[in-house]
Amino acid sequence: MDAQTIDGIIERHPQDPSSIIQVLLDIQNELYYLPKDVLEYVSKRLGVPMSRSYHLATFYKAFSLKPKGKYPIAVCTGTACHVQGAMKIYDQISRELHITEGERTADNRFSIESVRCLGCCGLAPVVTVGKNLHGKIPVAKVNKILQQYK
Amino acid sequence: MAYRTYLMVCAGTGCVANQSMKVRDKLVAEITKRGLQNEVAVVTTGCNGFCAVGPILVVQPEGIFYQLLKETDIPYLIEEHLLKGRPVKELLYTPPLEKTPIPKMSDIPFFADQTLIVLRNRGLIDPENIDEAISRGAYEALAKVLTTMTPEQVIKEIKESGLRGRGGGGFPTGIKWETCRNAHGDPKYIICNADEGDPGAFMDRSTIESDPHAVIEGMCIGAYAIGSPEGYVYIRNEYPIALERLKTALKQARDYNLLGKNIFDKGFDFDIRVVRGAGAFVCGESTALMASIEGKTGEPRAKYVHTVERGLWDKPSCLNNVETWANVPQIILNGAQWFANIGTGDVSEDPWGGSKGTKVFSLSGKVNNTGLIEVPMGITLRKIIFDIGGGIKDGKKFKAVQTGGPSGGFIPESLLDLAVDYEELTKVGSMMGSGGMVVTDENNCMVDMAKYFLTFTQEESCGKCIPCREGTKRMLDILEKITNGEGTEEDLVLLEDLSNMVVESSLCALGGSAPNPVLTTLKYFREEYEVHVRDKKCPAHACKKLITYNIDPEICVDKGHGCDVCRKNCADGAITGETKKVHAIDVMKCGRCGICLDVCKFDAIYVE
Structure with missing residues (x-):
């Protein structure tokens, strides 16, 4: 992400340290992670010490310091999904792709994370792959779903 | 223009996830194709609440309810x-275990037993069109307040209604407003908490998605009562649809001068800013939430001085959640007495003396009718789960209901006739919380559920105070030991001790309530803990380390003729056998993923 794009994002918000979380969220939503140089640039522009930006980036769950795969997988582990066997689904994906929480596959295709409640509890258990949502999935269907993205 | 028929397509998150937008597009295309576009209108509405059967279409004015629609239908x-x-009969709703479909929405038990105040507009208006909200009475209460009432009268009305905070704490709203109005400091801030961090709860999201103007109007009325020129909505970043609808609604309200300068020409100025949360459960705590708005990490502070005195930017701040704000306009329009007539207890002397009005719950887990419901305070858990919820899925046996999210507790079958109100739920060790209600059945292990919630709170502990940071960690260690079959009797005693310590000595309510799931399961399901510890077994067959998958040889051969499907699907190569012959699982190789159980059509696989 170049300086001009970041400046554009910063200008959408009040130009003071209180905006840092909002700016970082916009960047995270676009890049799916916060590269170190971007974090440094934003800190400087908003007058926030890098130590504090790093604190924020590691404190809040929305931020990631590691890049995600082309198809980031989010397994919902909210309560409704949990009682419907979300962990079985998570374990199966993790086993199939040989990655665990926050990791990316060697071919950069997939990354996996567990999230808390996507808000469609009626569809439990729910997994999102990229922007697609898969609901009511049995463990046996996991590999088939992953195949669609390979 | 008036149409003869309105097709109301649900565009709540659940239905959208089920492709309701494709259904809408197809409806529009078909109507145009048949030249009906001047007679029939397609409207996208907010969440109807019956998420289990989405995508939903309601044909108005008859109120015919279609469910589980596909584009091809x-x-x-x-x-x-x-x-x-x-x-079309096949697309109507038929209750589980019955054969006759129910065409009318208002006759379906899920809807019939609800009382709508906060969600009164759900499914009836397009949330992205302020005119539809206004036609249903939005901003009428604001007009009444600005033209005929003093701020003191507004506060008096809210106090008399008995409205209490719907975010979990249940603090009387009128008293909060009054304290904030009387506090010294300028300006004062109004804040709406829409950072629903509770896993398994989506009330606030649905409220904003279906009727954002109710929240905005409530905040305006609060601002007038307290004397605040500026408000904030702190909303979860993970709720893209709610966020967009809220922004649209704010813009439309500004265009109509219902927000901004000199509202209703009465010299009252108020505007609202939207701030997104970045994913921290602890930001539901008022001081942490305000720190987050200021661009800091959400760490709570000790509340020697309350946020109504010194909150955001050290100024007096009044924080209520989405549902609380959305109740306000209706109370103003219908009067305090109308509201106080619904619910339990008496609030005329003691503001904590009862629970008034309705409560929105997100009902999920092992019930047939998962979704969003609004019920009068005082309704029994049994009515919610078995009448509105339609009972337990797949004819299984009810085990416990969890209310209040990670801060709440589990309520067993013996207490199902409990009336839902703030005090009653607290008495049995749970709490109202923001309104998550997750039902578990015989296949859910209570130790595992306690571990689940503790994993959550432990992850979300901000780390500022030691009892919460270290205490929850050690509690989780013990629970893992127990679910791994390594627990001892002493562990149960230690777990209980630690729980009480964390409750008593944590800085904020996150730590103070984190042990609730553990304490309630220990209280009501101690036997289940003891079986884990003593026999190294999980009676519900949920704890992975304590179960084995097996094949019943007779069923496998007699019914399934050794179909071989399990062996082909086994990810670990743990199943041996060939077609027409008996199959067996090698326990040492088995990864306990459960695929074989899923794929076996003959129920030959069993777990012990």
Whole structure:
């Protein structure tokens, strides 16, 4: 992400340290992670010490310091999904792709994370792959779903 | 222009996830194709609440309810219903275990037993069109307040209604407003907490998605009562639809001068800013939430001085959640007495003396009718789960209901006739919380559920105070030991001790309530803990380390003729056998993923 794009994002918000979380969220939503140089640039522009930006980036769950795969997988582990066997689904994906929480596959295709409640509890258990949502999935269907993205 | 028929397509998150937008597009295309576009209108509405059967379509004005729609159903539906005038039976709702479908939405038990105040507009208006909200009475209460009432009268009305905070704490709203109004400091801030961090709860999201103007109006009325020029909505970043609808609604309200300068020409100025949360459960705590708005990490502070005195930017701040704000306009319009007539207890002397009005719950887990419901305070848990919720899925046995999210507790079957109100739920060790209600059945292990919630709170502990940071960690260690079959009797005693310590000595309510799931399961399901510890077994067959998958040889051969499907699907190569012959699982190789159980059509696989 170049300086001009970041400046554009910063200008959408009040130009003071209180905006840092909002700016970082916009960047995270676009890049799916916060590269170190971007974090440094934003800190400087908003007058926030890098130590504090790093604190924020590691404190809040929305931020990631590691890049995600082309198809980031989010397994919902909210309560409704949990009682419907979300962990079985998570374990199966993790086993199939040989990655665990926050990791990316060697071919950069997939990354996996567990999230808390996507808000469609009626569809439990729910997994999102990229922007697609898969609901009511049995463990046996996991590999088939992953195949669609390979 | 008036149309003869309105097709109300649900565009709540659940239905959208189920492709309701494709259904909508198909409806529009079919109607245009048949030249009906001047007679029939397609409207996208907010969440209807019955998420279990989405995508949902309601045909108005008759109120015919269609469910589980697919794009391919649409041409036939239009042909039959709109042209020939007969509802399509196969697409109507049929209650579980019954055969006759129920065509009318208002006759379906899920809807019939609800009382709508906060969600009164759900499914009836397009949330992205302020005119539809206004036609249903939005901003009427604001007009009444600005033209005929003093701020003191507004506060008096809210106090008399008995409205209490719907975010979990249940603090009387009128008293909060009054304290904030009387606090010294300028300016004062109004804040709406829409950072629903509770896993398994989506009330606030649905409220904003279906009727954002109710929240905005409530905040305006609060601002007038307290004397605040500026408000904030702190909303979860993970709720893209709610966020967009809220922004649209704010813009439309500004265009109509219902927000901004000199509202209703009464010299009252107020505007609202939207701030997104970045994913921290602890930000539901008022001081942490305000720190987050200021661009800091959400760490709570000790509340020697309350946030109504010194909150955001050290100024007096009044924080209520979405549902609380959305109740306000209706109280103003219908009067305090109307509201106080619904619910339990008496609030005329003691503001904590009862629970008034309704409560929105997100009902999920092992019930047939998962979704969003609004019920009067005082309703029994049994009515919610078995009448509105339609009972337990797949005819299984009810085990416990969890209310209040990670801060709440589990309530066993013996207490199902409990009336839902703030005090009653607290008495049995749970709490109202923001309104998550997750039902578990016989296949859910209570130790595992306690571990689940503790994993959550432990992850979300901000780390500022030691009892919460270290205490929850050690509690989780013990629970893992128990679910791994390594627990001892002493562990149970230690777990209980630690729980009480964390409750008593944590800085904020996150730590103070984190042990609730553990304490309630220990209280009501101690036997289950003891079986884990003593026999190294999980009676519900949920704890992975304590179960084995097996094949019943007789069923496998007699019924399934050794179909071989399990062996082909086994990810670990743990199943041996060939077609027409008996199959067996090698326990040492088995990864306990459960695929074989899923794929076996003959129920030959069993777990012990």
